[in-house]
Amino acid sequence: MRRMTARPANAHQARLLRLLRDHGPNSRAQLGDQVDLSRSKLAVEVDRLLETGLVVADGLAASRGGRRSHNVRLAPALRFLGIDIGATSVDVAVTNAELEVLGHLTQPMDVREGPVAVFEQALALAGKLKASGVAEGFDGAGIGVPGPVRFPEGVPVAPPIMPGWDGFPVREALSQELGCPVMVDNDVNLMAVGEQHAGVARTVQDFLFVKIGTGIGCGIVVGGEVYRGTTGSAGDIGHIQVEPDGRPCACGNRGCLEAYFGGASLARDAEAAAREGTSPELAARRAAAGTLGAPEVAAAAAAGDPVALDLIRTGGSRTGQVIAGLVSFFNPGLVVIGGGVTGLGHTLLAAIRTQVYRQSLPLATNNLPIVLGELGQAAGVTGAARLISDHLFSPA
Amino acid sequence: MRRMTARPANAHQARLLRLLRDHGPNSRAQLGDQVDLSRSKLAVEVDRLLETGLVVADGLAASRGGRRSHNVRLAPALRFLGIDIGATSVDVAVTNAELEVLGHLTQPMDVREGPVAVFEQALALAGKLKASGVAEGFDGAGIGVPGPVRFPEGVPVAPPIMPGWDGFPVREALSQELGCPVMVDNDVNLMAVGEQHAGVARTVQDFLFVKIGTGIGCGIVVGGEVYRGTTGSAGDIGHIQVEPDGRPCACGNRGCLEAYFGGASLARDAEAAAREGTSPELAARRAAAGTLGAPEVAAAAAAGDPVALDLIRTGGSRTGQVIAGLVSFFNPGLVVIGGGVTGLGHTLLAAIRTQVYRQSLPLATNNLPIVLGELGQAAGVTGAARLISDHLFSPA
Structure with a gap:
């Protein structure tokens, strides 16, 4: 058509x-x-x-x-493409004009391979979705990338975990490939928008969406709109200090949140526990799976392994420590926790809640729900479809 | 008239x-x-x-x-009244319709005396200004109070340092006393608005105004508008944790910023240094002035007293630690430092800057000015006049 x-x-x-x-x-x-x-x-x-x-x-x-x-x-034939590029996976989905997901594919991917290789994979997934019959073509595409974005131009800027992406004209290049309009934003911002459109934040004007994936980031919604900050880096909370002169962090500073928690830190700490013999449970799972990440830690915790439980609790507590400060500062109406590590479930959420409710001022937490996102892995692609539809449904 | x-x-x-x-x-x-x-x-x-x-x-x-x-x-006869109630002083000013300050009086006051006593003093100052001939009456008044405010109703809520003010109908009571429309906001929000209207933040859309007075608070401006948060407590940064399991704080938690800095902490630490003999300079100034506060510490530092300098540097560094996190989160275009303790001057500003530039992500600090406010003690009253004029210059 x-x-x-x-x-x-x-x-x-x-x-x-x-x-x-x-x-x-x-x-x-x-x-x-x-x-x-x-x-x-x-x-x-x-x-x-x-x-x-x-x-x-x-x-x-x-x-x-x-x-x-x-x-x-x-028009029932309208189709939007949503692409959510994470640090270690890519999600691609097709929605109709009402942003209902008609098809959704995901696969592991390494963002460090650079934009050309990553987009090749994303476009292949989009092609598969087309071939499955859910779309004949795309009227527009929204894309989330795991780093700061100069929003109007759709260009990543100085993305710390994305070598090769700095200044890459994502919007322009993909628009040419796809033959349709494209909008680009930070992946966490889009997850916030997704939860706002179809998830747990539908009725809230001011809220925070904290993504705990490989790293930790935050989407900020003010008055119903994403707040991106002066240079597009707002919400970059992974390097907020949680311990003066604490653990060294990959960013060159010490004591950052990401030095204590997030998928990468959790994997490192779990590996250490397996290697050093403090957790036979984790060592066994490492031997079986060949690797240790959030899913293995979650399984070990579910099996009652005290080391795995402790990793989740202290990580959640460190995250809660940062969120507590943000709650005092921003006084949101809702805090949503999302991202891959939320597979750690109730133990993680409880640790975050405990810290925030203990440490933030009562006036800011009295009526503050802290909840897991509703959309799971569909949050980012839904937000991406919403982004491009907002653009297309604006006066030309 | x-x-x-x-x-x-x-x-x-x-x-x-x-x-x-x-x-x-x-x-x-x-x-x-x-x-x-x-x-x-x-x-x-x-x-x-x-x-x-x-x-x-x-x-x-x-x-x-x-x-x-x-x-x-x-109309040249239009007059606005701006009242800025701090923890330990009250400022009252009269402006014309262009918000130029025509008269400004200030006096020490203790907010803990409660609203009736405080407003008596504020109204007496307003009367003095009238008597001086700068105004025959007031067309509207704006008032800042040192605590969270339920904004539409103009009522302080659970203000931690203001016993007796919780739920007091400030807007209604003062409107009756003055016979003109009144608007109420948090004092730090109004200082931010003042600097935005006539001070250092005139051209910035997204900025933070950090007030270091008796306590420490923050005004948040998003897209040119004050952001107050879901329950009016946004910017309440004095109880953000800077040291896990750190010093006990008056709020009941440990390690809060205000346990380390702000006028109250500074006075306590200076008193201790004078009492314990670590700073003969501060002891001498205490003997001369009968008390120790920011002005005495500033004077001792200017005279080269290492203890006073150290108090300012470590306090500034703790404040910078919190601001660094807020800068990563909020990615503002400007940070303004104001409040009584800014009398500590360049040593304080340098300590704050050092910490923020060292600890926040480069993308957020590359073009980030951190400056002292331009309006000094007039920031709050100017913001108060602006608040009521915004209200009056809105469609009825």
């Missing part, structure tokens, strides 16, 4: 498209209740959207008395 | 009033360049504002070719 070429001509049309995206098919009458437009002006804007093909008629609505109103919906 | 009773009737009028407040008298033609209004609609709105008396004619503007345009300005 011909891909989406039209864009909303004005702010009213953009608002109508977002309403149809977020709430699904709707009657003209009900749309009229939600936008500040006269009946006749609304009719004009909806008719124009119908002409562009972005919106299609969808039968008659249930009667509200008087003449029955017509339903409209976003 | 009759006080301001009119309010702008719509968003265009509100915008015009704020332009005249922020940029002073202006010609109709130049105002037209700055608002998105046709010449005829602009004329209608300006004429309506002239009818209300909020705006007055101010002679003919310089020619730009063609017919000369008329100047307009805000």
